[in-house]
Amino acid sequence: MESTSDTLLWRVKSWRQVHGAVDSPSTIVFTILVLVASLVAGRLLSSAVSRVWEYHIDSQYGRQHGCELPPELPKRWPLGIDRIKELWQSNSEGRLLAFLCSIAKDYEPRNNLCQYLLVGPRAFHVLHPKNVEVLLSTNFKDYGFGCRPSVFAPLLGKGIFTQEGAAWKHSRELLRKQFVRAQYQDLRYFHEHVANLIAAMPEHGTVDLQPLFFNLTLDVATELLFGKSVYSLRADIDQKAENKEFSESFNVAQEGLAKRFRLAPFHFVYNPPEFRRACRNVHTFVERYIREQGFMKRSLDENVEDHDSASWFIKQVAAESASETDLRDQLLNVLLAGRDTTACCLSWTFRLLVRHPDRLQRLREEVKAVMGNLTNPTREQIRRISFLTCVVKESLRLYPPVPLNNREAVKTTILPTGGGPDGTSPMLVRKGEMVVFSQYVNSRVKSLFGPDANDFRPERWETGELNDIGWGYFPFIGGPRQCLGEDFALMEVSYTVVRLLQTFAVIELPSGEPIEPVGTERQKLTLVLSSADGCRVTVGKGT
Numbered sequence: 001m002e003s004t005s006d007t008l009l010w011r012v013k014s015w016r017q018v019h020g021a022v023d024s025p026s027t028i029v030f031t032i033l034v035l036v037a038s039l040v041a042g043r044l045l046s047s048a049v050s051r052v053w054e055y056h057i058d059s060q061y062g063r064q065h066g067c068e069l070p071p072e073l074p075k076r077w078p079l080g081i082d083r084i085k086e087l088w089q090s091n092s093e094g095r096l097l098a099f100l101c102s103i104a105k106d107y108e109p110r111n112n113l114c115q116y117l118l119v120g121p122r123a124f125h126v127l128h129p130k131n132v133e134v135l136l137s138t139n140f141k142d143y144g145f146g147c148r149p150s151v152f153a154p155l156l157g158k159g160i161f162t163q164e165g166a167a168w169k170h171s172r173e174l175l176r177k178q179f180v181r182a183q184y185q186d187l188r189y190f191h192e193h194v195a196n197l198i199a200a201m202p203e204h205g206t207v208d209l210q211p212l213f214f215n216l217t218l219d220v221a222t223e224l225l226f227g228k229s230v231y232s233l234r235a236d237i238d239q240k241a242e243n244k245e246f247s248e249s250f251n252v253a254q255e256g257l258a259k260r261f262r263l264a265p266f267h268f269v270y271n272p273p274e275f276r277r278a279c280r281n282v283h284t285f286v287e288r289y290i291r292e293q294g295f296m297k298r299s300l301d302e303n304v305e306d307h308d309s310a311s312w313f314i315k316q317v318a319a320e321s322a323s324e325t326d327l328r329d330q331l332l333n334v335l336l337a338g339r340d341t342t343a344c345c346l347s348w349t350f351r352l353l354v355r356h357p358d359r360l361q362r363l364r365e366e367v368k369a370v371m372g373n374l375t376n377p378t379r380e381q382i383r384r385i386s387f388l389t390c391v392v393k394e395s396l397r398l399y400p401p402v403p404l405n406n407r408e409a410v411k412t413t414i415l416p417t418g419g420g421p422d423g424t425s426p427m428l429v430r431k432g433e434m435v436v437f438s439q440y441v442n443s444r445v446k447s448l449f450g451p452d453a454n455d456f457r458p459e460r461w462e463t464g465e466l467n468d469i470g471w472g473y474f475p476f477i478g479g480p481r482q483c484l485g486e487d488f489a490l491m492e493v494s495y496t497v498v499r500l501l502q503t504f505a506v507i508e509l510p511s512g513e514p515i516e517p518v519g520t521e522r523q524k525l526t527l528v529l530s531s532a533d534g535c536r537v538t539v540g541k542g543t
């Protein structure tokens, strides 16, 4: 049988017979093509060889450290298409996290597994607190965000939430200082906006609190960051048209980011005109504001130690930003990080409270005991309502606003446990592989939170039984990238809960509203976890 090289040779010969042996332009083109082809083939070969070599060196490294693989997620169809179908379906039914928990349950007590889906790299799902600690703290430098920066780029550009390495360090230090300052301030950011929230609720009747909480946290965060709120809670009352456009565009842009996030490596597929327009509107709004107020200019010639003015945050960040775009991006990054997360926490907290009236009653009594007839709680008073801290912690445990997260190994590294037949060997994570971690799934592991891990029991936080929980509980993650807004968010949630309990003598589940076991309700998973059915409550002022 004729070999491929014989065929090729015969083709070249016949081509030369037809076109002549003289170096005609077509001969030159042919020669160039052959050269380019051999160069490309050479490059491909050398990269394949170096990959095989890297693989071999990594394997040796793994063997030296006793690494073994965890069990692999079984799949019935090629490329795990059956699993992707299950994920897709459970997501569209609002039950993706329940589905992930049911898979994780099959792997208890070893709590680790790995998977290959489509042609993507191997992904490790790690639940063991030791692994979470090494991933987020001890070996933090071995991991990066993978494609996150380009997923978020259309809205967020370059800021703390998308940066890595030296650029992230700079942003982190710059913003950390501002959040430390915010911790020493009173809770004035919340007064006016929570009053607007209360005004937007009926005095007696049924209301869905979830969309109102999204407005509240947008209003509060824009006040903190820009020194000027967009007052979305006053939409259709006296909100300025430009603020309304910003609020609406920010929502559309954020929805778009969530869609891109789900597509991960194929995120570029989602870039429709309405998404691009929304990003543009948000950018224009912030840039115009920066320019009108002269923040970039002022930072050069004014004393920026002006902490009392409403716009101290933006002024301080402007003073250390190289350009208007840098300042815009940084503020939008923090807005994205702080807005939906806090709204979701508020929403789940109220959903839980109205479904557990005994806990709500206890909370009311503690609020009354600490506050008496005083309104507008201070930090100090909030800290004294100790059951409130337990309620918020428990809400964040059962419904962490960021329920699912991942990192990508930037170098070959090791996770300390979860491999091998008994699940105790270290695991080798090769460069480019993914590690998925989930507070939501961890929160339901009985070996961590006890036999009633699935129940809402805020008291577990006051009995001392979780004193050693460590890296089993990380709603704000931890390590170098720990949430910068943790204190601000906890104060915002606590302040709002107290003010709503003080204002409404009745807050209860509307009649006919279902009481599903925790975790079985329909959920909406975007970048954050919200309730697909909102947070409907019946409220009443006075006794």
Ligand code: HEM
Binding pocket: 160, 161, 172, 175, 221, 333, 334, 337, 338, 339, 341, 342, 345, 400, 401, 402, 405, 475, 476, 477, 480, 481, 482, 483, 484, 485, 486, 488, 489, 490
């Ligand atoms: C209950 C509310 C909140 C929760 C549960 C939460 C949770 C988180 C989580 C899990 C991360 C890490 C994301 C990752 O690295 O993959 C994070 C980062 C961050 N959060 Fe929060 N967050 C909340 C509220 C806020 C608020 C109110 C702000 C600011 C106003 C804020 C600012 C930030 C910033 C700036 C980062 C990036 C830190 C860095 O990468 O160095 N967060 N948050």
